[in-house]
Amino acid sequence: xxxxxxxxxxxxxxxxxxxxxxxxxxxxxxxxxxxxxxxxxxxxxxxxxxxxxxxxxxxxxxxxxxxxxxxxxxxxxxxxxxxxxxxxxxxxxxxxxxxxxxxxxxxxxxxxxxxxxxxxxxxxxxxxxxxxxxxxxxxxxxxxxxxxxxxxxxxxxxxxxxxxxxxxxxxxxxxxxxxxxxxxxxxxxxxxxxxxxxxxxxxxxxxxxxxxxxxxxxxxxxxxxxxxxxxxxxxxxxxxxxxxxxxxxxxxxxxxxxx
Amino acid sequence: xxxxxxxxxxxxxxxxxxxxxxxxxxxxxxxxxxxxxxxxxxxxxxxxxxxxxxxxxxxxxxxxxxxxxxxxxxxxxxxxxxxxxxxxxxxxxxxxxxxxxxxxxxxxxxxxxxxxxx
Numbered sequence: 001x002x003x004x005x006x007x008x009x010x011x012x013x014x015x016x017x018x019x020x021x022x023x024x025x026x027x028x029x030x031x032x033x034x035x036x037x038x039x040x041x042x043x044x045x046x047x048x049x050x051x052x053x054x055x056x057x058x059x060x061x062x063x064x065x066x067x068x069x070x071x072x073x074x075x076x077x078x079x080x081x082x083x084x085x086x087x088x089x090x091x092x093x094x095x096x097x098x099x100x101x102x103x104x105x106x107x108x109x110x111x112x113x114x115x116x117x118x119x120x121x122x123x124x125x126x127x128x129x130x131x132x133x134x135x136x137x138x139x140x141x142x143x144x145x146x147x148x149x150x151x152x153x154x155x156x157x158x159x160x161x162x163x164x165x166x167x168x169x170x171x172x173x174x175x176x177x178x179x180x181x182x183x184x185x186x187x188x189x190x191x192x193x194x195x196x197x198x199x200x201x202x203x204x205x206x207x208x209x210x211x212x213x214x215x216x217x218x219x220x221x222x223x224x225x226x227x228x229x230x231x232x233x234x235x236x237x238x239x240x241x242x243x244x245x246x247x248x249x250x251x252x253x254x255x256x257x258x259x
Numbered sequence: 260x261x262x263x264x265x266x267x268x269x270x271x272x273x274x275x276x277x278x279x280x281x282x283x284x285x286x287x288x289x290x291x292x293x294x295x296x297x298x299x300x301x302x303x304x305x306x307x308x309x310x311x312x313x314x315x316x317x318x319x320x321x322x323x324x325x326x327x328x329x330x331x332x333x334x335x336x337x338x339x340x341x342x343x344x345x346x347x348x349x350x351x352x353x354x355x356x357x358x359x360x361x362x363x364x365x366x367x368x369x370x371x372x373x374x375x376x377x
Contacts, residue, residue: 038287038371043276047268047291047365132261164261167298167365189345193296196347196359225346228355 051168054136058143058171065148068254069156071170073194074178075187076160079204081109082237083178084157088116090247095254097153100142102134109157121145125159133164136171152258162191166198174253180205181212185219188226195226199253200233202246207236262300265365266307273317273370285373286320294327294364320370329362 046052062069074080081101088097098119101109110122121142125131131138134156146154156172158165177198179187182205188195195201201223209216220232231249235242273289293299301324312318329342333349334356340349342362348355 037374039374040290040369040371041276041278042369043272043367044369045272045367047265047272047367049272050268131264135264163298167261192345192347193298196296222345224355225348228348 048167051136054140055169055171058136058140061140061143061148062154062171062173066258067148067151067154068174068257069154069170069172070250071156071158071165071172071175072178073158073162073165073175073198074160074180075162075183078160078178078180078183079237080157080160080178081112083202083204083235084155085113085116086237086240086243087247087250088113088118088155090243091153091251092116092118095153095251096151097155098146098151099155099157100134100139100146101157102138102159104130104132104159113157119146119151131164132159132161133168134158134170135168139170153254162187162194166191166194166196173257174199174250176200176202178202178204179219181208181214181216181219185215186222188219188222192226195223195230198227198230200231200246200249201227203232203234204237206234206241207239261298262303263307263311265299266304266311269308269322269367270311270315270317272367273320274315276367276370277316277372281372284316286317286370287373288321288323288371289317290323290325290368290371292325292327292364292366292368294362295329296359296362297365299365317370325368327361327364330360331357332360333357 072080072084084099088099091097099113100121100123101113102123102125103109105124105126107122110120113120123134123138123142125134125138139156156170175198177194179201181203203216203219216234223230223232233242233246233249235246237243269289269291273286277284277286293301305322308322312320330339331342331347332339333352333354335354336349336352338349338351339360347357349357
């Protein structure tokens, strides 16, 4: 797992970048006294080409089926599942929805979301090597189990992890990150890629603020430092506080696509 | 944590890049460009690569990782600079409307194969 290079571990992290297991001359430098015996073959390809191509196919399929896809990411324990439960209960009278839930193992989250009555597909990534994220091909496989013609909104609850899911396009229309006030205020600056890649942030568990020494303004400042203009919704999935504004934002985004 | 999947892709792409007409090929190095914003830990990637490369044409190759800085351009005042701190606003006019010019790379740039005729 990455601890991005901005903070204290930066020194080691950067050092490692420049570490070459063998001293060698590659023939480019003037000081290369030893004649090299290698031939360089240009490749120039993105390592995630295969995932990106699959994500593009997913995106085409979702466009054809007129389905808005929301990718929800967070660290473990931030309240993603509760947030989605409460969100679904409020939107399903209006918007036909389905959920894909990613976890390394167990079906606990799927069981919890099933009570809302929407179709839920649980992905256990241990079948895919215990992956810490959902990749595009896994989403494609999961959609085989859903009738995309009958839904307008597909929510993907990604594996709880602030690092890897940010790197993998799954063909979604919007990405949101959930963080909670029981985590450090500095999560956004520790995991900048996640906060750069997402379209909105949900700051959850605000009902606990009176009991914590959490600097909410600092957390919001950090979010906006990484992603200026990002909407930040302060919510309590438990009490329902603040959910309306978040749901209004989501509905606007959905209507933009499938009106 | 996802370095294993990345390593598998690297093996696949590097293997496919080896010209067909070379017998007994030995890949010495795989040159990667990795943006500073990419979610990759070089040490984990090397560890995973060693495992998945076993018994393939790229077994024993070194991963040479070139770190690419996060370069940004301001959409308002057109300033260009390198981001070294977790602050993604323009360092001249403080605008939040910026475009990242680099830093997200995760590319295989080239492979180097042992050439017995050299």
